[in-house]
Amino acid sequence: MEFLQNIMLGLENIASLYILCLIVLGVGIGIVIGAIPGLSATMAVGLAIPITFGMDAMPGLALLISLYVGALTGGLISATLLKIPGTPASIVTTLDGYPMARKNPGKALGYGIVASFLGGGFSYICLLTLAPLCAEIAVKLGSFELFSLIMCAMVMIADSTQSGFIKAAIAGFIGMLIATVGIAPIDGTTRFTFDIWQLASGFDQTSVLLGLFALPPLLEVVQKYDEPLPEYSLNFKEILPSRADLKDSAWNIIRSSFIGTWVGILPGAGAVTASIVAYNQAKNASPHPETFGKGDKDGIIASETANNAVSGGAMIPMLTLGIPGCPVAALLLSGLIIKDLQPGPALFASNPGLVYGFFLSFILANVAMLALMLILLKPFAMLLKVRTCYMVPFILVMCVIGSFVMNNQMTDVWVLIGFGLVGYVLERNGFPLSSLVLGLILGPIAEINLREGLTASHGSFMPLVTRPVSLAFLILAVIVFVYPRVKAYRRKKLAAGVAA
């Protein structure tokens, strides 16, 4: 009963023409940004945060959510037509999307669009039903439990990236270190400010995130901006897949939705991992695996269902625990904090209308995405012909003004440029920026909880292992780290045995 009441409260919050228009606009812009290679969902959401400053919480969040949903799907247009993934999440889509698009571009895009809609829809329903239950559990966690949970999340983040555990762990802890600049929690001591008063409140989080996620890709785009794009066909005859096609792929859609949502919940794993896992599972389960990579519809469906399903899953730990599952969730977290809303179980009790409005915005954005993609597919696809060099100056100016308006000071613009260069160097050397960002967000939460816990325990670390839930998280962290290595070692030994 309470659940239905909360849904009604959420509906009241978003049922206005203004918010609906923002959602449609956000999804449209998101699709365009996602479709243009080099520009990502993270960049779209990061650039929009300053714009939401003048808005109330609900319209602002609805705009950010719709940009995210649009950009996540937009990536499939260039992945399918050009074999260039618009966003990293669409990398796997190129494997089957492009070969099919060479024969029938409309059909290839149609499978991707419908799969994105179904995958997103599934995960948003999971978000709507699971998040309140998780919040009820989360409210029972104490300081030591939360610290152990964050350490467990850090291990998962480092272990799930494809750059290797050590580099990802270093990146995560660099993120945590960046977050220590400024006034320390609990006692208010200043750290690492080097007598620069503008650093007393730490680095502005949005400027850091914009620097890390907007500048490095733009620098990459500038380096190769005059490379010619491949030719592609705009002959879209039949877009929507038939009922028989969908029935044939029903199990694939369900399995990929589950994989995407589950991977989204795990901190750090992200849409790329989800689409790779779902694609491999679909290939293994297929009666004709040899057709994968040559334009099989199930390849497109698995990848697109899973990468869109990640978006709902990633919001569950972000909203209930304040732990973002991916960089976009970290930006949405910033968007919530800017509006004086601290994600966590208390938010569900204090502001249920906004939380459920947040959930429903995802569902509405998903519907808007389907409608816009089906109606405006041709114009969106034509936008791929726009040279990215026209976009770069615009985006750079928006980054500069976006970081300036955070605190009305130029220091934040220098922070943007500085972290842009740091991000570029780290990325070139194989240190994943997603780990760094998650460390940046999780660092302060970990420190506050550890210091609060130790104050309560009079300096004893023992509760970390004597409290069962805290111990369980630490054991889980060890399992997450050890199990894949033991498995790989066994496989290697087995292979060596077979070879001998």
Place this chain on the structure above:
Amino acid sequence: MKQLYKDCLMPALLIAGSLFLWLETNSIPPPNFEPLGAAFFPRFILSVIIFFSALLIVRNLWKAVRGIPMPQQAEKVEPTTATGYLRMGITLALLLAYVLLVSYTDIPFLILTLCYMLVFGWYLSSWRFRALPIIVLLAVATTGIVYALFGVFLGVFFP
């Protein structure tokens, strides 16, 4: 050898930076009313970074000595060409010039933005006159959007 140098340079820099920051934590006052104090957490983070960076160096040296190839990154980073570096350098120089002029001169922000977009856009188009109309249109439209969105709608005082 060059690859080994490249693989060890970054972790070595990280260790050096971490040691410098570790020394800096000595200036943080000791705790008054709680057991850990403000210096504990940064020191914990720095020690983890130093440990993993050292591990990375040892692993790279070990692999180099035994002739084991380094694992390929999942997302292969394309090597930057000399032209690529030049373009990137000019992009950064123009951005720095723009931000410096905004910070330290009295030239109005919107005029600087317009000029920056014109110069940068035209540079990116390889100084082609055919591209100029679109670049001018984009520059004027962007400045207008910035003024309307931030100056009028959000009431921001431009620098």
